[in-house]
Amino acid sequence: MEFKSLTPYGEAIRMxxxxxxNVRESYVSVAESVGRYCSRDxxxxxxxxxxxxxxxxxxxxxxxxxxxxxRSNPIQLSLVGEVRIGDSPAFRINRGECAIVYTGSPIxxxxxxxxxxxxxxxxxxxVSVYRQMKKFQNISRAGEDLKRGDTIIKRGxxxxxxxxxxxxxxxxxxxxxxxxxxxxxxTGTEIVRGLxxxxxxxxxxxxxxxxGLKSAFYGNVEDDESRIRSVIEGMKSDIIIVTxxxxxxxxxxxxxxxxxxxxxxxxxxxxxxxxxxxxGMMDGKPVFMISGLPVAALIAFENIIDPAIRSWFGxxxxxxxxxxxxxxxxxxxxxxxxxxxRVRMFEEDGKxxxxxxxxxxxxxxxxxxxxDGYLVIEENSEGYPEGAEVDVLEIGDGL
Amino acid sequence: MEFKSLTPYGEAIRMxxxxxxNVRESYVSVAESVGRYCSRDxxxxxxxxxxxxxxxxxxxxxxxxxxxxxRSNPIQLSLVGEVRIGDSPAFRINRGECAIVYTGSPIxxxxxxxxxxxxxxxxxxxVSVYRQMKKFQNISRAGEDLKRGDTIIKRGxxxxxxxxxxxxxxxxxxxxxxxxxxxxxxTGTEIVRGLxxxxxxxxxxxxxxxxGLKSAFYGNVEDDESRIRSVIEGMKSDIIIVTxxxxxxxxxxxxxxxxxxxxxxxxxxxxxxxxxxxxGMMDGKPVFMISGLPVAALIAFENIIDPAIRSWFGxxxxxxxxxxxxxxxxxxxxxxxxxxxRVRMFEEDGKxxxxxxxxxxxxxxxxxxxxDGYLVIEENSEGYPEGAEVDVLEIGDGL
Numbered sequence: 001m002e003f004k005s006l007t008p009y010g011e012a013i014r015m016x017x018x019x020x021x022n023v024r025e026s027y028v029s030v031a032e033s034v035g036r037y038c039s040r041d042x043x044x045x046x047x048x049x050x051x052x053x054x055x056x057x058x059x060x061x062x063x064x065x066x067x068x069x070x071r072s073n074p075i076q077l078s079l080v081g082e083v084r085i086g087d088s089p090a091f092r093i094n095r096g097e098c099a100i101v102y103t104g105s106p107i108x109x110x111x112x113x114x115x116x117x118x119x120x121x122x123x124x125x126x127v128s129v130y131r132q133m134k135k136f137q138n139i140s141r142a143g144e145d146l147k148r149g150d151t152i153i154k155r156g157x158x159x160x161x162x163x164x165x166x167x168x169x170x171x172x173x174x175x176x177x178x179x180x181x182x183x184x185x186x187t188g189t190e191i192v193r194g195l196x197x198x199x200x201x202x203x204x205x206x207x208x209x210x211x212g213l214k215s216a217f218y219g220n221v222e223d224d225e226s227r228i229r230s231v232i233e234g235m236k237s238d239i240i241i242v243t244x245x246x247x248x249x250x251x252x253x254x255x256x257x258x259x260x261x262x263x264x265x266x267x268x269x270x271x272x273x274x275x276x277x278x279x280g281m282m283d284g285k286p287v288f289m290i291s292g293l294p295v296a297a298l299i300a301f302e303n304i305i306d307p308a309i310r311s312w313f314g315x316x317x318x319x320x321x322x323x324x325x326x327x328x329x330x331x332x333x334x335x336x337x338x339x340x341x342r343v344r345m346f347e348e349d350g351k352x353x354x355x356x357x358x359x360x361x362x363x364x365x366x367x368x369x370x371x372d373g374y375l376v377i378e379e380n381s382e383g384y385p386e387g388a389e390v391d392v393l394e395i396g397d398g399l
Numbered sequence: 400m401e402f403k404s405l406t407p408y409g410e411a412i413r414m415x416x417x418x419x420x421n422v423r424e425s426y427v428s429v430a431e432s433v434g435r436y437c438s439r440d441x442x443x444x445x446x447x448x449x450x451x452x453x454x455x456x457x458x459x460x461x462x463x464x465x466x467x468x469x470r471s472n473p474i475q476l477s478l479v480g481e482v483r484i485g486d487s488p489a490f491r492i493n494r495g496e497c498a499i500v501y502t503g504s505p506i507x508x509x510x511x512x513x514x515x516x517x518x519x520x521x522x523x524x525x526v527s528v529y530r531q532m533k534k535f536q537n538i539s540r541a542g543e544d545l546k547r548g549d550t551i552i553k554r555g556x557x558x559x560x561x562x563x564x565x566x567x568x569x570x571x572x573x574x575x576x577x578x579x580x581x582x583x584x585x586t587g588t589e590i591v592r593g594l595x596x597x598x599x600x601x602x603x604x605x606x607x608x609x610x611g612l613k614s615a616f617y618g619n620v621e622d623d624e625s626r627i628r629s630v631i632e633g634m635k636s637d638i639i640i641v642t643x644x645x646x647x648x649x650x651x652x653x654x655x656x657x658x659x660x661x662x663x664x665x666x667x668x669x670x671x672x673x674x675x676x677x678x679g680m681m682d683g684k685p686v687f688m689i690s691g692l693p694v695a696a697l698i699a700f701e702n703i704i705d706p707a708i709r710s711w712f713g714x715x716x717x718x719x720x721x722x723x724x725x726x727x728x729x730x731x732x733x734x735x736x737x738x739x740x741r742v743r744m745f746e747e748d749g750k751x752x753x754x755x756x757x758x759x760x761x762x763x764x765x766x767x768x769x770x771d772g773y774l775v776i777e778e779n780s781e782g783y784p785e786g787a788e789v790d791v792l793e794i795g796d797g798l
Binding site for chain 1 (some may be wrong): 429518559717718796
């Protein structure tokens with residue numbers, strides 16, 4: 001039995017995005033937050049620096065006192081104290097006075113510039129100032145780096161290592177992140193019997209972790225409608241992926257389970273590989289159906305599951321770069337499908353060449369591990385002739 | 400006290416790369432291997448598929464028997480058996496015979512094509528063949544995906560989720576990966592006393608984990624030469640990073656500790672930020688010295704530590720993309736330093752504009768979290784005028 005009709009790719013994405021699925025929010029430690037997506041805008045609760053601080057080791061003074069200073073005509077100031085990092089100076093700097101400070105020391109009241117120690121000669125009670133200063137010179141002003149209320153990171157953005165200093169310096173020790181468990185169950189008697197290996201589920205778990213979400217594998221289940229249904233019903237996950245049994249035939253059980261116990265949103269997509277991809281709702285949870293074959297599962301994950309989840313949760317997409325090149329041979333789309341053609345890229349005579357790889361077989365692992373990118377051919381395109389200039393979506397090495 | 404001389408950036412990289420530092424090798428499970436770097440070429444130990452297999456549900460036959468078949472003039476074959484996935488068929492297909500097979504079933508001896516079941520009419524003992532077949536049509540040939548000895552991934556490449564199916568299908572359950580512990584110790588009495596937060600160490604740990612290596616934090620140590628030395632000497636790490644105390648002055652203790660107990664390779668680099676970066680060897684281990692200020696620490700990690708380690712271990716660099724744009728204002732390099740200028744990028748009148756951010760202060764967190772990329776200005780460049788077209792190294796969102 002074949003699909004009665006296939007849903008165009010764009011329409012499948014629109015139908016998926018139209019669902020309202022809520023994300024959970026968790027607070028995690030700063031160190032654990034890297035790679036996760038912020039569930040709300042994080043703003044600085046404080047000014048940083050929280051007070052004016054010296055940016056150098058030197059002499060805090062009133063800049064007005066230095067106006068005529070030069071190396072040949074130094075000015076003398078009385079040394080009234082020293083301020084170490086973390087001190088709260090009890091004295092103030094009046095006209096004609098100064099104090100020793102260090103990088104990071106708070107600026108004593110009254111002072112409004114810091115002379116670098118190289119530009120001074122420091123005695124026991126007097127300092128010679130060799131240089132004219134400007135107001136606030138060598139002072140990091142309170143809030144100059146982050147003001148209270150400044151956004152550190154926006155909702156839906158991915159937390160990167162360089163966000164950590166801003167969290168830590170502004171006193172944030174728990175970060176609000178999007179949280180969801182994506183549960184995977186693999187169907188197939190041949191997998192349960194050990195005749196075929198389940199190589200898709202571990203790959204899908206790694207892809208989920210790359211989205212900053214949690215994965216859970218609920219095991220391999222034989223092709224038995226009531227067993228599959230009871231595993232799905234027992235899953236604690238927020239979102240479910242069922243691999244295998246995603247075809248349209250009567251031996252493919254998953255579409256019936258979803259249709260009888262919930263609602264099919266779409267099943268069968270005008271894409272290749274990934275044609276048997278489907279989405280339904282059961283018990284208020286989205287249930288994706290995808291092929292158990294690794295390449296079809298990967299393409300379905302990247303192009304249906306990932307964008308659907310990101311649209312539900314408001315997560316930014318991972319940036320993917322494209323690279324232009326020239327086709328080494330023609331490639332046809334005679335099936336009115338959105339095709340994801342794995343390609344190799346290489347340089348020849350100063351031109352970037354794009355070589356389509358064999359596209360038969362959605363289990364063809366080799367085409368994925370040795371591809372440099374994907375050429376996406378739209379449903380309504382007939383393909384490209386040899387020599388055509390095309391944009392390739394690079395595969396990349398970022399997790 | 401200032402640096403007597405600063406090492407040019409390229410020279411520092413050459414000096415670091417010239418060291419011979421060995422990487423350790425570990426074998427980890429397939430699931431744990433994602434994001435790590437292969438320590439040797441991994442080749443398939445088997446052909447995959449290990450035998451000819453059917454690519455469809457249908458009828459295994461000898462293609463020669465189908466040569467005149469058509470829907471109006473079907474050919475009759477005797478049905479001699481059925482081969483399920485995982486079976487080892489005991490019978491062979493002779494001229495005039497056929498067998499039922501499924502996607503993934505081994506092909507019985509003698510058969511050399513599989514007719515899709517839609518193109519047959521299957522009776523109890525006879526099958527009507529409605530279509531002419533080609534040799535090996537709908538058969539996945541043994542080794543067609545991966546041949547024994549084919550490279551799955553090369554030494555120094557990063558393991559991505561899509562490598563897992565190839566490992567699993569070819570029976571590899573432990574993957575050889577590069578292993579090293581990078582230990583961090585942070586110096587600074589003001590950090591130990593809690594007056595200043597250590598926001599660099601957690602960021603560095605996340606950067607190390609992004610290299611697929613292990614990090615270990617050995618704590619904050621006050622500015623005391625013997626204490627710092629004893630912590631460094633007690634570290635089990637393969638590579639050591641000391642934050643803070645990296646300056647050239649007599650209060651900066653790290654360079655003396657390395658010089659007295661080992662050997663300084665370089666200290667003080669013609670780069671900004673990151674000028675105080677250094678590298679030495681103690682007990683046969685590389686010891687990096689970097690600023691404790693987060694932005695300087697980040698730039699030093701990305702541009703000195705990361706490339707040095709990758710050169711020692713033979714790890715591929717993470718791909719970084721560049722984007723061209725036009726400077727909104729001039730930017731000068733009057734210090735003969737390699738400058739890493741954080742920039743924002745935006746579109747205006749169809750042009751990509753590049754706006755340099757304030758560059759003072761290597762602790763300026765805000766410039767990192769809101770930058771879109773870096774403009775690198777070489778030591779020997781005087782900078783760029785307003786409107787100049789420049790290449791910006793994008794920051795990206797890949798871990």
